Amino acid sequence: MPEFQATIISWYHQNKRNLPWRETTNPYFIWLSEIILQQTRIEQGTSYYLKFIKRFPTIKDLAQANEQEVLNLWQGLGYYSRARNLHTTAKYIYFDLKGEFPKNFAALILLKGVGVYTASAIASFAYNESKAVVDGNVYRVLSRVFNVETPIDSGIGKKEFQNLANELISSEVPNIYNQAIMEFGALHCLPANPLCEKCPLQFSCLSFAAGTIKIRPAKNKKVKISPRYFVFKIAQDAEGKIVMIKRTEKDIWQNLFQFPLFEFTSQEKKATFLQAHNFDFVSKENKHILSHQHIFATFVFQRVKKINLQQGEQKLFPSQIDDFPIPRLIEKFLEKESAQLFS
Numbered sequence: 001m002p003e004f005q006a007t008i009i010s011w012y013h014q015n016k017r018n019l020p021w022r023e024t025t026n027p028y029f030i031w032l033s034e035i036i037l038q039q040t041r042i043e044q045g046t047s048y049y050l051k052f053i054k055r056f057p058t059i060k061d062l063a064q065a066n067e068q069e070v071l072n073l074w075q076g077l078g079y080y081s082r083a084r085n086l087h088t089t090a091k092y093i094y095f096d097l098k099g100e101f102p103k104n105f106a107a108l109i110l111l112k113g114v115g116v117y118t119a120s121a122i123a124s125f126a127y128n129e130s131k132a133v134v135d136g137n138v139y140r141v142l143s144r145v146f147n148v149e150t151p152i153d154s155g156i157g158k159k160e161f162q163n164l165a166n167e168l169i170s171s172e173v174p175n176i177y178n179q180a181i182m183e184f185g186a187l188h189c190l191p192a193n194p195l196c197e198k199c200p201l202q203f204s205c206l207s208f209a210a211g212t213i214k215i216r217p218a219k220n221k222k223v224k225i226s227p228r229y230f231v232f233k234i235a236q237d238a239e240g241k242i243v244m245i246k247r248t249e250k251d252i253w254q255n256l257f258q259f260p261l262f263e264f265t266s267q268e269k270k271a272t273f274l275q276a277h278n279f280d281f282v283s284k285e286n287k288h289i290l291s292h293q294h295i296f297a298t299f300v301f302q303r304v305k306k307i308n309l310q311q312g313e314q315k316l317f318p319s320q321i322d323d324f325p326i327p328r329l330i331e332k333f334l335e336k337e338s339a340q341l342f343s
C-alpha cells in the first residue's frame with residue numbers, strides 16, 4: 001500500500017470517532033447520514049440521524065410519510081431543500097425502483113439531491129466501490145500535503161482535486177480510506193490550527209515545508225451575501241387563535257410555515273413601517289445567518305377582535321404550532337417569547 005494511504009489509514013484506526021453510520025453498510029442509512037451531514041456539523045447531525053432511522057427505519061417508511069412530517073423531523077437543520085429531495089428520492093426508490101437502492105456510483109449519481117461527493121460516499125461505504133470522496137476536509141488535506149495552488153472553487157480545481165483523489169484512493173479498502181482522509185481533515189489537519197507538530201505526514205507535507213498552510217486551500221471567490229429585512233406579524237384574536245401561512249414560493253424555507261410576513265428592501269423602510277404602527281409588542285431585531293443571506297427579522301404582536309384570513313392563511317391555537325414545520329429563526333423566537341406572548 002502506498003505510504004500516503006498507509007499513514008492516513010493507520011492514523012484513522014488510532015483516532016477515529018465512533019459514529020453510528022460507520023457501523024453499517026446499509027445504503028439507505030448511509031444515504032440518510034450523508035444528506036443530513038451536508039452543511040451540518042456532526043455533533044448536530046447525529047441526533048437527527050438517530051431520529052430519522054428510528055422514525056423511518058426503512059426506505060418504505062420514509063417514502064410513505066407525508067412531506068410535512070419529514071419537514072417537521074428536519075426542523076432546525078436548515079437547508080430544507082435537502083429534506084424535500086430526501087423525501088422525493090425515497091418515493092422514487094420505493095415506488096419506481098421497487099425499493100431497490102441503486103447499487104453503484106453510476107446509478108446513485110442519477111438520484112435527486114445526490115452529487116458526485118454523496119454518490120462516491122455511498123458507493124464506497126455501502127458497496128466498497130473504489131470512488132474517491134472529495135469534501136471540504138479532503139480539499140484541505142490534499143491542497144496542503146501536495147501544496148496545490150489551484151483554487152478549489154474553480155472548474156479546473158474541482159477536476160484536478162478529483163483526479164488527485166482518484167489516484168490516491170486504495171483499491172483494497174476504499175471505504176476505510178475515504179473515511180480516514182475525511183476524518184483526518186476533520187480532526188487533525190484543521191482549517192485554522194492544524195496539528196502539524198504531531199502530524200504523521202509532516203515530513204511529506206509540501207505546504208508545511210513551503211510555509212503555505214494558511215493559504216491552502218486556495219479560493220477564488222468571496223460568497224456574496226444579500227441582506228433581507230423581515231417583519232413577522234403575529235395577530236391573536238379574541239378566541240386566542242393566531243395565523244400561519246405556508247411558504248410556497250421558490251425561496252428559502254419553501255413549504256415551511258411562518259407568521260404573515262412583510263419584507264422590505266432596506267432597513268430604513270422597515271423602520272418607517274414599524275414606527276407607523278402601534279403594535280402591542282415589538283421584538284428586538286434577530287439576525288439570522290444563512291449561507292448567502294443575512295436575515296434581519298423583527299416580530300410584532302397585536303391583539304385583535306377578529307382575523308380576516310387572506311389566501312393561504314390558516315388559524316390555529318399557539319399550542320398547535322408544533323404540528324407545523326417552521327424555520328429555525330421562528331422556532332428560536334418562540335422558545336424565548338411564546339410563554340410571555342401567549343399567556
Ligand code: SF4
Pocket residue numbers: 141144145188189190194195196197199200201202205207208213
Ligand atoms: S503537516 Fe500540518 S498541514 Fe500538513 S498534513 Fe499535517 S496537519 Fe496538515
